[in-house]
Amino acid sequence: MLSNLNQAHLLVTGGAGFMGSAFIRYVLSQPGFTGHISNLDLLTYAGNLDNLKEVEEDSRYAFYKGDVRDRSVLEEIHKEKPLTAIVHFAAETHVDRSITDPTPFLETNILGTCNLLEFVRTHPNIHFHHISTDEVYGALGADGIFTEETPYRPNSPYSASKASSDHFVRAYAVTYDLSTTLSHASNNYGPGQYPEKFIPLMIQNALGKKPLPVYGKGENIREWLFVEDHSRAIWTILEEGKKGEVYNIGGGNEMKNIDLLRLILKVAEEMTAEKNLEALITFVTDRPGHDFRYAMDGTKVSSLGFTPQWSLEAGLRATMEILL
Numbered sequence: 572m573l574s575n576l577n578q579a580h581l582l583v584t585g586g587a588g589f590m591g592s593a594f595i596r597y598v599l600s601q602p603g604f605t606g607h608i609s610n611l612d613l614l615t616y617a618g619n620l621d622n623l624k625e626v627e628e629d630s631r632y633a634f635y636k637g638d639v640r641d642r643s644v645l646e647e648i649h650k651e652k653p654l655t656a657i658v659h660f661a662a663e664t665h666v667d668r669s670i671t672d673p674t675p676f677l678e679t680n681i682l683g684t685c686n687l688l689e690f691v692r693t694h695p696n697i698h699f700h701h702i703s704t705d706e707v708y709g710a711l712g713a714d715g716i717f718t719e720e721t722p723y724r725p726n727s728p729y730s731a732s733k734a735s736s737d738h739f740v741r742a743y744a745v746t747y748d749l750s751t752t753l754s755h756a757s758n759n760y761g762p763g764q765y766p767e768k769f770i771p772l773m774i775q776n777a778l779g780k781k782p783l784p785v786y787g788k789g790e791n792i793r794e795w796l797f798v799e800d801h802s803r804a805i806w807t808i809l810e811e812g813k814k815g816e817v818y819n820i821g822g823g824n825e826m827k828n829i830d831l832l833r834l835i836l837k838v839a840e841e842m843t844a845e846k847n848l849e850a851l852i853t854f855v856t857d858r859p860g861h862d863f864r865y866a867m868d869g870t871k872v873s874s875l876g877f878t879p880q881w882s883l884e885a886g887l888r889a890t891m892e893i894l895l
Contacts, residue, residue: 572808572809572812573698573797573810575624576606576806576809578606579655579656580606580609580655580656580659581598581607581609581655581657582611582645582648582656582658583609583657584611584658584660584687585639585661586610586611586612587612587618587619587622587634588612588617589759590702590796590798590801591610591658591660591661592763593622593761593798593802594610594660594805595626596622596623596626596802597803598610598802599626606631606655607631607633607652608631609633609634609642610632610633611635611645611648612636613636614636616765621635622763626860628733628816635647639659639686639687640682641686642686642689642690645686645690648812649697653696654697656698656699656700656809657687657691657697657698658700658702658805658809659700661683661698662679662736663675663676663680663716663729663732664729665767666706666858669727669729669882673732676728676729676740677732680729680733680736681739684740687699687797688740691749692743695722695747695748695749698809700752700753700754700775700805700808701754702754703756704730704733704755705717705755705756705758705794705865706727706729706733706862706865707733707734707737708721708722709724709725710724710726710863712864716867716868717866718864719816719817719818723738726860732782739754750814751814752808752812752815752816753817754805754808754872755817755818755819755820755867756804756820756821757793757796757797757820757821757822758796759796759797759798760795760798760887760890761799761886763893764798769828770795770831773832773835774839774890774891777839777851778894783832783856784853785828785832786856786858786861788854789828789830789856790863791826791827791828791862792825792826792827793825793826793828793868794866795822795824795826795831795883796822797885797889799881800822801820802839803877803880805820807872807876818875819874820867821866821868822883823869824882825866832852833849834883836848836849838884842892842895843895850878
């Protein structure tokens with residue numbers, strides 16, 4: 572799709588966050604990449620420039636502190652060096668926070684995305700890739716799988732805000748003939764993830780011998796994708812995908828939350844001298860609107876040449892090594 576991707580100027584929004592920083596590190600590690608990455612991040616609670624320590628002196632990289640709702644910073648970056656593409660990670664993503672206060676999710680996920688699309692509308696040579704989530708599709712029962720044709724049925728303020736931003740991407744592409752792609756990813760995990768998320772929270776609590784809170788009976792099922800595999804998939808879409816298309820990215824690791832926690836504790840016990848960590852498991856009242864199961868059909872992105880390379884256990888070990 573982007574024939575000059577190795578020479579591109581990419582604007583990564585939310586690049587100090589968990590997934591955005593992983594993507595930046597991945598791109599800069601590619602031996603053929605001679606382009607440039609501009610990282611735009613407001614450095615809210617989940618943004619951490621320590622995620623980019625290894626690349627901060629790279630001449631191909633620059634950081635800008637700013638808000639995706641601020642048009643002036645976008646124009647500044649584009650004026651300094653014309654952009655080839657925007658890879659839009661910046662978002663409020665925590666379901667529990669969205670239940671407590673949906674307002675930041677509307678402001679960042681919807682208004683922020685619309686501001687970026689307005690910017691692209693005035694600079695239509697820029698390609699726009701939007702990072703979304705499997706949660707926009709709602710919940711599955713024991714059977715079935717999400718495809719790119721699955722109707723949207725969001726069940727939380729977070730997923731509703733992401734669904735809305737997805738619709739704006741499609742609408743701008745159709746109405747204004749913009750170049751866009753969109754990807755829905757299953758649950759990402761890996762080193763550097765903010766500890767409010769399930770896997771880093773369980774690892775940190777287990778290593779600190781603190782209670783391990785599990786919603787309900789831990790029967791909810793998720794599909795897990797190592798963050799480096801997610802970065803590889805996005806790069807593949809930018810390079811081989813088709814403009815206007817949507818791609819689902821799954822990790823092929825589907826598991827009940829309680830079984831995942833037991834695997835985390837097994838790995839923790841093997842990597843430390845700790846024993847009987849399962850005694851720390853505490854079941855708590857389920858959260859409102861808790862989707863039962865997510866699972867992704869990754870056939871379409873696989874046709875571009877993407878295959879996940881990380882097993883769940885190997886990914887957990889790599890994640891845990893950073894914390895030991």
